[in-house]
Amino acid sequence: TPFREKGEFFMNHSWNHDPFQGGGPVPHRPKKQRRPIGTPVGRTLLNLAVTLVFGAIYFYVTLPPLNLHSGDFYVFVLLLCAVYCGCAVLTSGFQGSGAKGYFGFVKKQCTVPFVLGLVLVVTALIGAAIGWEVFRAGSYRDLLTVETGDFAADIKEISYDQIPMLDRDSAEKLGNRKLGELADMVSQFEVAGDYTQINYKGRPVRVTPLRYGDWIKWLNNRSDGLPAYLIIDMVTQNVDVVRLDQGIRYTTAEHFSRNLGRYLRFHYPTYLFDTPAFEIDEEGNPFWVCPRIKKTIGLFGGTDIAGAVLVNAVTGECTYYDAADVPAWVDHVYPAELIEQQYNYHGAYINGFINSLFGQRDVTVTTDGYNYLAIGDDVYMYTGITSVVSDESNIGFILSNQRTKETRFYTVAGAEEFSAMDSARGQVQQMNYTATFPLLLNIADQPTYFMALKDAAGLVKMYAMVNVSQYQIVATGSDVAECEGNYRQMLARNNLIDNSDANIPADTQEATGVLTDIRTAVIDGNSRYYLRLQGESVYYVLSAADAPQVVTLNTGDRVTITYRPQEDASILEATAVALLSSDGSTVVVKPTDPIKINPAPGIGDIITDPGDGGRVELPVEPPPEEVRQ
Numbered sequence: 001t002p003f004r005e006k007g008e009f010f011m012n013h014s015w016n017h018d019p020f021q022g023g024g025p026v027p028h029r030p031k032k033q034r035r036p037i038g039t040p041v042g043r044t045l046l047n048l049a050v051t052l053v054f055g056a057i058y059f060y061v062t063l064p065p066l067n068l069h070s071g072d073f074y075v076f077v078l079l080l081c082a083v084y085c086g087c088a089v090l091t092s093g094f095q096g097s098g099a100k101g102y103f104g105f106v107k108k109q110c111t112v113p114f115v116l117g118l119v120l121v122v123t124a125l126i127g128a129a130i131g132w133e134v135f136r137a138g139s140y141r142d143l144l145t146v147e148t149g150d151f152a153a154d155i156k157e158i159s160y161d162q163i164p165m166l167d168r169d170s171a172e173k174l175g176n177r178k179l180g181e182l183a184d185m186v187s188q189f190e191v192a193g194d195y196t197q198i199n200y201k202g203r204p205v206r207v208t209p210l211r212y213g214d215w216i217k218w219l220n221n222r223s224d225g226l227p228a229y230l231i232i233d234m235v236t237q238n239v240d241v242v243r244l245d246q247g248i249r250y251t252t253a254e255h256f257s258r259n260l261g262r263y264l265r266f267h268y269p270t271y272l273f274d275t276p277a278f279e280i281d282e283e284g285n286p287f288w289v290c291p292r293i294k295k296t297i298g299l300f301g302g303t304d305i306a307g308a309v310l311v312n313a314v315t316g317e318c319t320y321y322d323a324a325d326v327p328a329w330v331d332h333v334y335p336a337e338l339i340e341q342q343y344n345y346h347g348a349y350i351n352g353f354i355n356s357l358f359g360q361r362d363v364t365v366t367t368d369g370y371n372y373l374a375i376g377d378d379v380y381m382y383t384g385i386t387s388v389v390s391d392e393s394n395i396g397f398i399l400s401n402q403r404t405k406e407t408r409f410y411t412v413a414g415a416e417e418f419s420a421m422d423s424a425r426g427q428v429q430q431m432n433y434t435a436t437f438p439l440l441l442n443i444a445d446q447p448t449y450f451m452a453l454k455d456a457a458g459l460v461k462m463y464a465m466v467n468v469s470q471y472q473i474v475a476t477g478s479d480v481a482e483c484e485g486n487y488r489q490m491l492a493r494n495n496l497i498d499n500s501d502a503n504i505p506a507d508t509q510e511a512t513g514v515l516t517d518i519r520t521a522v523i524d525g526n527s528r529y530y531l532r533l534q535g536e537s538v539y540y541v542l543s544a545a546d547a548p549q550v551v552t553l554n555t556g557d558r559v560t561i562t563y564r565p566q567e568d569a570s571i572l573e574a575t576a577v578a579l580l581s582s583d584g585s586t587v588v589v590k591p592t593d594p595i596k597i598n599p600a601p602g603i604g605d606i607i608t609d610p611g612d613g614g615r616v617e618l619p620v621e622p623p624p625e626e627v628r629q
Helices: 002-011 040-062 071-092 098-109 111-130 137-141 168-180 215-221 260-267 336-348 353-357 417-427 480-493 548-552
Strands: 146-148 189-191 196-200 203-212 226-233 239-248 277-280 286-297 301-312 318-322 364-366 371-375 378-387 396-401 407-410 439-443 446-454 460-467 474-477 509-523 526-533 539-543 558-563 571-580 586-589 606-608 615-617
Touching: 040 071, 071 098, 071 111, 098 111, 137 286, 137 301, 137 336, 168 189, 168 203, 168 226, 168 239, 189 226, 196 277, 196 378, 203 215, 203 277, 226 277, 260 286, 260 301, 260 318, 301 336, 336 364, 336 378, 336 396, 371 439, 417 446, 417 460, 417 474, 439 480, 460 480, 474 480, 509 539, 526 548, 526 558, 526 571, 548 571
Parallel strands: 146 407, 539 571
Antiparallel strands: 189 203, 196 203, 203 226, 226 239, 277 286, 286 301, 301 318, 364 378, 371 378, 378 396, 396 407, 439 446, 446 460, 460 474, 509 526, 509 558, 526 539, 558 571, 571 586, 606 615
């Protein structure tokens, strides 16, 4: 009946029906055989074409070096083998029955890439084993040659007005602030984060290029390139924007063919490169210094630098130099991290591999952190050396030339850097300041940590000096001169230096002339006056707090200015100013002996001149105040 047929229709789809209860086999459709595509030669050509397309895209995006010493090369080739095998299986139709038959089919189609991949894996394993530190501890130890140096003889004492006060974070703040002042650039560009420390015309500076704000801004400006780079003087904290006639076209911020990494890879496909450093030559031309890596132990061990490729950031012209032939103006060939790694090998395996694990006689390591020191025309990497046992003291430190890798060890037992930072913070703990990583200086032949103290906003408020050998000797000051003066006095009181060295050595000159320009600026709450003499292009700057008489000067006055000379500087730090009268007499106000005048005195108030201890009464009507811009 229709009802029964209908019921049977539903019963046939019930889980109680016989086929679901094992009542009988369910018929299966015969498996459709897949046919191979084309002829064997055609399939091979198709597989190769797909593999080559994949390889070209992968190479363009990831840029692996074609070098057996690079792990990325093995990954690249193994991926190509895998892609070819996948294409071969797909285009050949999945032939074979059962697991054994299918495996035999795959093996037949992929014999060549399988053998190639196996050879690469075996090569990598053997190469890694040959370079294993257990067998080659002596070779790792000898990657870095360390000589013994004399601190006082090798590191010359510098004047306080030549101390680099600017750390990287502060340089970034100044760079971003300067770019914000440039209306024609701030909307399209940002400051890149390089801030490479170099020696430029005998001055320690940080240099960094610009970068495009985003993809749209890159599309709008890529034809002209990046228009400028920044130079931040680490001593004066001046920021110069160097505008270029032709823009920078080859940078790490570029895309496609002008991206620096891609540009290098297509010109040097077999080279291994470390991180490029942005530098400028003595004429101000921007370059990328690209260190070339070599593996000296086995296939993957013993990383060192073979040379460097110098890329003109504007034209893209590139030249390779061996490490011994790199031009003298280049400062960064050997990265600081690599020098640290090589010293740690040297310190760990000084008496062999077994000693590095058991006994650990004479085993040393670098401390956490490093800084840079300008000596002559080169930049040296500085880091402390401590014993392998965790403690808070150093046995000495190393200085390593980042252009030549010349490395010297100086035996100076004392506090490690972070202990010195804690000591400096302890001097002003009520202020809750933080200390920057210290710079190593020679102050009166004493190894000295120098650091800036910052507030919560990252602004430098004070400076500190900590004696390396006796880190309880800590001096602070609102500026570097005051800090060094206080530090020398403490050294003298602790009998570390003679009383004759307790004062900052004078190294000044005088300039006499007629004032033609007077400008003022408020920096960190201090009024600073910039004076220019007739016939000169430089400005002499001094603080009103140090020389109160400067506020009374007018253009046309004849003065004598005492200043500290600096080569090729447009602004010179003055220490005193003297107004010359018509009869030749002078009135000199020195920073060390200012006239103390209370702000805005009233009528009849009395002020004291510390020069003679006399009392000076103001007139009934106070003199008018003069404000110059």
